[in-house]
Every structure is written in C-alpha cells, then in structure tokens.
Amino acid sequence: MKETIKSRVMALAKKAREEGKKQDIKTVSSSSLHQVIKTKEQADRFMKLLKEA
Amino acid sequence: MAARVKIDFDKVYDFEDISPDLKLSGFITRLENGDEVPLKVKISNNAHELLPSVYNLAFGPLNKQGRIDDRAALAHEDYSMVFSTILFSAFAYLEQNKDHYLGIDGSDNTRAYFYFRAMIRNFDYLDRYFNMYGIKYFVRISRFGRTQYDNPFDFEDIMSQPYKITADHRISQDFMYNYFIFNLKDKR
Numbered sequence: 588m589k590e591t592i593k594s595r596v597m598a599l600a601k602k603a604r605e606e607g608k609k610q611d612i613k614t615v616s617s618s619s620l621h622q623v624i625k626t627k628e629q630a631d632r633f634m635k636l637l638k639e640a
Numbered sequence: 641m642a643a644r645v646k647i648d649f650d651k652v653y654d655f656e657d658i659s660p661d662l663k664l665s666g667f668i669t670r671l672e673n674g675d676e677v678p679l680k681v682k683i684s685n686n687a688h689e690l691l692p693s694v695y696n697l698a699f700g701p702l703n704k705q706g707r708i709d710d711r712a713a714l715a716h717e718d719y720s721m722v723f724s725t726i727l728f729s730a731f732a733y734l735e736q737n738k739d740h741y742l743g744i745d746g747s748d749n750t751r752a753y754f755y756f757r758a759m760i761r762n763f764d765y766l767d768r769y770f771n772m773y774g775i776k777y778f779v780r781i782s783r784f785g786r787t788q789y790d791n792p793f794d795f796e797d798i799m800s801q802p803y804k805i806t807a808d809h810r811i812s813q814d815f816m817y818n819y820f821i822f823n824l825k826d827k828r
C-alpha cells in the first residue's frame with residue numbers, strides 16, 4: 588500500500604478516535620442478504636463458499 | 641448516472657465527521673448545479689445475526705426523517721471523487737477490522753450494474769486493496785405439485801452463491817448480481 592494512503596488511513600482513524608462522535612443514523616433500505624439468509628445452515632454454507640471463491 | 645468513475649484514494653473529499661468506530665462518516669459533495677449536499681457513509685451497527693463478520697454498507701444524503709436515502713439520484717460534479725471517498729471510508733474501516741466483510745446491494749438493477757462496471761473499470765486499482773465478490777441468489781424448485789397451479793418455488797430455501805470478481809469478468813445487466821461483498825486484500 589502506498590505510504591500516503593496508509594498514513595491517510597491512520598490519520599482518519601486518529602481523527603475518529605479523538606474527535607469522533609457517536610451518531611445513530613438509520614438507512615431507508617435494509618440489505619437483501621439479511622432477508623435471504625435466515626438459517627444457520629444457509630449462513631454456514633455461504634461463508635464456506637465465500638472463503639473458497 | 642455517470643458512466644465512467646475513476647477510483648483514486650488520493651483524490652477524496654475531506655471528511656466533515658467520522659464516528660469513533662469508523663462506521664459512520666460524512667462529507668460534502670458538490671452537484672452539477674453548484675449545490676453542496678452532505679452525504680453519509682454508513683456501515684451497519686450490527687453484523688448479520690447469522691453472519692457475524694458481514695456488515696452492510698450504505699451511502700446517500702439524509703432524507704427529511706434523518707435516514708440515509710440510498711435510493712437518491714444526485715447529479716454529482718465529480719462522481720469519481722464521490723465514490724473514491726465512499727470506498728476510502730470503507731477501506732479505513734476494514735483496515736481497523738481486518739476480518740470483516742462489507743456488502744452493498746445497489747437499490748436497483750441499473751445502480752448495481754453501475755457499481756459492477758466501476759469495479760471492472762477500476763479493477764487493477766481496487767484489486768490492490770480488496771477482494772471483490774458478486775453474489776447471486778438461487779431459489780429451490782421443489783418437485784412439481786399435484787396441480788398445475790401449485791407454486792414449485794420454495795422461497796424459504798435460497799442459496800447465496802458468491803463469485804470472485806476478476807478483471808475479465810462478464811455478466812449482463814439483466815442478470816446482474818444481487819449483492820456485492822468485499823474484504824481486505826492484505827490482512828497483515
């Protein structure tokens with residue numbers, strides 16, 4: 588990773604720690620994955636496939 | 641929506657605000673008409689209850705109810721900078737949470753196809769930072785019922801199949817992925 592990008596990521600993380608404020612903002616839509624995966628079997632199968640992909 | 645987006649983490653908007661856990665960030669985009677609109681980038685507070693490392697990513701302006709409207713259509717002056725900023729925010733989160741995955745829907749087929757094209761056009765750049773996957777949902781077809789009116793589709797039995805996105809990936813807009821997931825390339 589370029590050093591400038593790495594340093595900017597670290598700067599953003601530092602800003603978040605020092606100045607960040609917790610806010611609770613919701614979204615209009617929810618994710619389709621949340622609606623489709625409903626059982627542990629489906630979840631386990633999905634994660635296995637994701638790691639093998 | 642703009643056809644060509646060039647992702648560059650060196651060209652991003654300044655973050656006006658950021659939460660301590662990096663899950664919520666905000667920046668101001670300039671529109672083609674000169675208006676400035678605050679945009680929020682939100683990573684879901686909780687992972688999927690059955691997928692503890694998978695979080696949803698959403699972005700957009702706030703609506704009148706104070707919710708992120710991820711269906712809003714804005715004519716940005718610089719789409720490249722907008723999407724570079726959104727992805728940089730996501731990247732910063734993943735750098736602090738290296739085992740997590742972030743997912744995004746695309747509120748309609750056109751938008752999902754736009755995201756896919758942006759990934760392919762910027763593949764060499766994005767591939768340095770992320771593994772990217774397209775997800776398809778498949779529904780089980782049960783044995784045909786006793787009458788022609790029986791619905792054979794079992795919508796309780798859906799398989800989610802991930803496909804790793806590569807530089808030469810091709811998929812038609814009509815059969816676009818249902819969901820996209822990405823995680824960090826380098827977890828060291």
